[in-house]
Every structure is written in C-alpha cells, then in structure tokens.
Amino acid sequence: MLQLINVSKLFHPGSADEKIALVNINLTLEPGDFVTVIGSNGAGKSTLMNMISGVIKPDVGRIIIGGNDVSNLPEYKRSRWIGRVFQDPMAGTAPHMTIEENLAMAYTRGQNRGLRIGVTSKRRTLFREQLSRLGIGLEDRLRAKVGTLSGGERQALSLLMASFTEPQILLLDEHTAALDPARAELVTQLTQSIVSELKLTTLMVTHNMEQAIRLGNRLIMMDNGRVILDVNEDKKCHLTMEQLLGEFEAISGHKLSDDRVMLG
C-alpha cells in the first residue's frame, strides 16, 4: 500500500548547515496497517511525512503508493491518494468557507478541477450523515464558517475531510498535540473509530508515548534520520513506556531527547 525504498534526504549538503533528515529508509505499510511514529527531536518524522505527501523530494530512493511510483509527482498530484491532518487546527481547513464548502472541496480532492466543487442537495445529505458520525453536532452547522469552530471541532472536521474519501494512505502529523487533553482524547477516539471502520492505512506521528503504544498495530521509533525500532502488534500489546525508552536508549546509545514528549 505504501512503500519507501532506500529513501534518503540531506538538507544543505556539503555546507556548514548540512542536516541529515532521512537515511536509507525502507518502510512498507500493508493495507490497513496503523503505524505510530515516535522519535527524538530532529529525528526526521516531519520530513518522512513531507516526503510521502510530496512536499519534499528524496535525494535518492522511491516512494510507491497503492502500486503507483509517485517519487516524481508533485504534492497536488499525490493528493488523490493521500489524506493528511496537521498539528495546527488552522492548517487543514479554509476558515472563511462554510463546513459544507470545506467538505465539498475535500470530496473533489485530487479530481479534475473542471468538476464543479458544488454543494448539491445529495452531497449535503451525505455530508450531514458523515458529520453526524463525529457525534459533536456539526451536522446541524453545515453553513457555519469553519473559522468559528473550536480547535477540537476543527481537527475533527479535518480528520473527516482527510479520511471520508478513503485515501490509500492517511497521514496524521501530531494531529492532537495542539488540543487540550479532553479534546485530544475526543479526536483520538474519532481517529481510532474512523481508521478501523474504513480500514485506512495510517501513519501517525505523535509525541505522546502512551498514545503511540495504545493506538494502531505497529510502532516505529526514529532517531537521527533512521528507523531504529519497529515493533509489531504482538510485542506492542505488552509493551510498557519504560521498556520502550530502555530499548531506544540501548539501540541509539543515548536517551530520548524530545522536548515535547508526553509520557502519558
């Protein structure tokens, strides 16, 4: 479903600012895999997400999504296969447009722009149905401007917009990190139910260790541009935070340094 083959990225090569971002990444996600990603500061987590979505091109290596080699495709051409939710609730939605207009835009993502991005009554019914699954009353606010929603409501809407067209891959980029604990938990629960219901292949970066262990069927840890630990479902079920931090230290040779890490 998603394959990264020998992907590497160096920023500002040969200069004093040279930064290793990704080193020879080989990663395969099977259909329906829900993989959580944790790592130290500057480990390459954001670069990995940007690489998959096409914001950044690899120096070497290939990226395959649903059997298509997308390595040379720009972000807008990959968007038909990818749904992405960012940390910033302001990032995934258009604040001056209404909820239904935002959903209509997401609905036609990656399709021929010649198609009208309209809100027909059939689509409105569909949107209302989809929104009601979030369970936070947005189905009664179809014509409200998205800028009037709270951060949690906006992230829930972003999640729906990123997922309801059932993309080949869903990228969640610390998407609960900017929310207060109650709203973060709500969006986490929505994530779990949407991903499992639609069987979406998902990659989720998080700084919350407890969340990384609890969610999904696989966990990877990154350090200094490399995937240093890949934990499968059986092992993850019994994993504790202490064990995970211990393994990180044993493999990397240093403690996990993450100024935003949340241990629970």
Ligand SMILES: Nc1ncnc2c1ncn2[C@@H]1O[C@H](COP(=O)(O)OP(=O)(O)OP(=O)(O)O)[C@@H](O)[C@H]1O
């Ligand atoms: N556009 C860029 N230009 C130059 N260097 C960059 C750029 N983007 C990332 N880097 C560098 O690449 C490395 C990997 O950064 P990246 O943001 O992917 O790490 P991260 O794991 O997401 O870190 P954090 O958890 O601190 O956000 C870092 O050394 C970073 O400084």
